[in-house]
Amino acid sequence: MAWIGGPMNECDRISAKLGKFRPSLTLELKRLASERQQLGLQVFDFGLGETKGELAPHIREAGERAYREGQTMYGDPAGLPELRQAVLDWLGLAGEYTTENVVITAGAKQSLFNIFLAVCNPADVVLFDAAPWVSYQPLATSAYASPVMVLPRAGTENHLKICPEDLRRNLKMRPHAKLFLLNNPVNPTGQLYEAEELEALLQICVEHQIYFILDRLYWRLVFDGHEYPDPRLDAETKRWVIQVDGLSKNFRRTGGIRIGWSVGPSDVTRAMVNLQSHYTAGPAVPTQHSALAAIRNAYDPELRSDLQRKRDLLQSEAKALPYVGVWPTPASFYSFWDVRATLGKRTPEGSTICTSDDLAWHLIQSAGVVTGSGAAFMQDGFLRISFATPDEQIVGGVCAARAALEQLQ
Ligand code: PLP
Secondary structure, three states: OOOOOOOOOHHHOOOHHHHOOOOOHHHHHHHHHHHHHHOOOOOEEOOOOOOOOOOOHHHHHHHHHHHHOOOOOOOOOOOOHHHHHHHHHHOOOOOOOOHHHEEEEOHHHHHHHHHHHHHOOOOOEEEEOOOOOOOHHHHHHHOOOEEEEOOOOOOOOEOOEOOHHHHHHHHHHOOOEEEEEEEOOOOOOOOOOOHHHHHHHHHHHHHOOOEEEEEOOOOOOEOOOOOOOOOOOOHHHHOOEEEEEEOOOOOOOOHHHOOEEEEOOHHHHHHHHHHHHHHOOOOOHHHHHHHHHHHHOOOOOHHHHHHHHHHHHHHHHOOOOOOOEEOOOOEOOEEEEEOHHHOOOEOOOOOEOOOHHHHHHHHHHHHOEEOEEHHHHOOOOEEEEEOOOOHHHHHHHHHHHHHHHHOOO
């Protein structure tokens, strides 16, 4: 049947915006790795940004108990009040904010999406740092905002960290900027902005009256005894700072529980809760109980020490890999390998490595080594290596990668 106005054109079936989206890289990598495993092929999985191991029993039991006790009716769209209070305690913000400043979401992704939807008007510019995490752009674009990367000035690269001058330069060019989003620690680069660097960027946002969004999802995974640098919160900054965090990274096996949260000014929080009341009615109540159990206890540093040990293992195994520059990783569970020296080399099959996608593909095909191409983070010429993987995968995977790299000419 033809609709009034004629049949729908095939290319109009999906919106112009979503039609251009590619699936999330990390989930795509998970699919690729399991496809190879099912075929009985060797896989060394450095792709997925997910902690492994056992889920802590108290987290599991809290969810089970919630189901058993029938805690399955609609909840507060802002999230359980006791979880919102626990979020403030977990972040050390109980003296700064009340539960009216907190929204519980289905993962940190939804907090980010809420923020874009709550504060951006169509075509507002949102500024990201130099290697933005894969989903920032699709989320911002879905909210009709225009994402722009703040890049370090050529010759001043500090492991892709940006400096205050870089942000100022971009703000001068883009008077419609609405927010600056910083991920600290940084996925994918594994870098950490120190307190003074953070303060300088925050101060610029305050001067320009734009929001400073801090995605701190990996904040407990800071190594070598360093403290996580919290942003300054006072009457001047609190109007502009919105912090995003969640359950997915700082515990073992919690990514699928899908709980995140944001803490920020009450007007923005109200707008997000209002929105959430219409589109999710808040996250699943039993999983919120699991999140509550996870964060209300003192944090167990076991995961952090284990990841620090894995970081050191990877660092020593990857020493002197051909064509690879390995950066130090002060935080998170990613190492960002500089593989620009492979560009232009040829594989034994005769194809040329033109991009880090090509190299990632060569490593999978010839050695079963799954990595994240830097192109997905707008940094072609790099590979993201997730070392939240068993030790034998680290040792075997680097050895296999070495053989695949040595094949290049
Ligand atoms: N922000 C960063 C930097 C991430 O790495 C991720 C997930 O990988 C997210 C946000 C989304 O987190 P969640 O799984 O809690 O939605």
